[in-house]
Amino acid sequence: MNGSLLKALELFEGARRVLVLTGAGMSAESGVPTFRDAQTGLWARYDPRELATPEAYRRNPSRVFGWYASRLMAVRRVSPHVGYDALARLGEMYPGALTVVTQNVDGLHTRAGTRDVIELHGSLEAFRCSGCRDPYPAAGVVQLVEGGGEIAPQPPECSKCGNFIRPGVVWFGEMLPEGVMERAWQAAREADVALVIGTSSMVYPAAELPAIVVGRGGRVIEINPEATPLSPSADLYWQAAAGEALPGLVEALQRRARSRKDGT
Numbered sequence: 307m308n309g310s311l312l313k314a315l316e317l318f319e320g321a322r323r324v325l326v327l328t329g330a331g332m333s334a335e336s337g338v339p340t341f342r343d344a345q346t347g348l349w350a351r352y353d354p355r356e357l358a359t360p361e362a363y364r365r366n367p368s369r370v371f372g373w374y375a376s377r378l379m380a381v382r383r384v385s386p387h388v389g390y391d392a393l394a395r396l397g398e399m400y401p402g403a404l405t406v407v408t409q410n411v412d413g414l415h416t417r418a419g420t421r422d423v424i425e426l427h428g429s430l431e432a433f434r435c436s437g438c439r440d441p442y443p444a445a446g447v448v449q450l451v452e453g454g455g456e457i458a459p460q461p462p463e464c465s466k467c468g469n470f471i472r473p474g475v476v477w478f479g480e481m482l483p484e485g486v487m488e489r490a491w492q493a494a495r496e497a498d499v500a501l502v503i504g505t506s507s508m509v510y511p512a513a514e515l516p517a518i519v520v521g522r523g524g525r526v527i528e529i530n531p532e533a534t535p536l537s538p539s540a541d542l543y544w545q546a547a548a549g550e551a552l553p554g555l556v557e558a559l560q561r562r563a564r565s566r567k568d569g570t
């Protein structure tokens with residue numbers, strides 16, 4: 307058993323509540339382009355910061371809507387990798403006591419079967435009216451894109467107030483969705499162990515969560531092939547890809563739980 311796995315097992319010892327925090331690196335192995343990588347092909351000439359702001363949407367609703375519609379289509383074509391499946395199994399080991407807080411908008415944790423997922427930055431599947439906030443079904447967006455064949459279709463109009471439909475993601479400069487911060491902070495305050503996976507730990511407020519866990523006496527395990535500002539202070543910095551580390555970790559935890567059950 308490798309040293310990181312042994313240390314992780316030790317840190318999980320006696321843990322009753324688990325917080326998992328994920329970022330773009332978690333999705334990378336499923337082939338979801340990171341924010342930067344998404345700028346290929348037709349969208350290559352745009353800076354993401356010029357597409358992911360309320361101002362950009364006001365200036366050019368079709369362009370911004372088209373970009374998000376294309377990201378939605380791309381995400382629907384990929385599948386959650388083995389690391390997601392492992393986290394879903396870990397959730398089953400901690401019923402009602404494991405929360406995944408993600409900065410990703412691709413919905414892969416839910417598709418893999420994790421039950422308690424907090425999407426800090428919203429979701430590519432969640433469109434809504436830019437005026438009255440009434441939800442708009444993603445199926446309608448898919449139909450529009452597939453039917454029209456346009457790169458940048460005009461967004462549909464809200465049937466209630468007539469304003470344009472917008473993506474249900476958090477843009478630069480916007481507040482996080484209501485209640486989401488409170489729920490994530492609560493999960494961090496209660497966690498005995500935080501698993502921080504595939505995030506650069508540089509984007510706030512998500513990057514604050516591990517410190518909250520530590521402040522309450524919890525432990526932090528970071529899984530990332532590249533060191534981040536969090537690595538020096540983590541109880542364990544496990545230098546590995548998510549899909550490489552997570553299946554082995556969860557299998558070992560399951561084995562340990564089974565052998566303890568058999569032994570009593």
Ligand code: APR
Pocket residue numbers: 328329330331332334335340341409410427503504505506507508509529530531532534546547548549
């Ligand atoms: N397994 C684990 N980690 C990985 C893997 C992998 N297979 N591949 C890459 N990583 C790591 C990288 O080393 C990096 O530290 O994932 C991290 C990705 O960092 P960012 O692209 O900065 O993503 P993230 O931290 O999620 O960014 C947060 O910022 O761009 C905004 O709103 C956007 O939600 C995003 C937020």
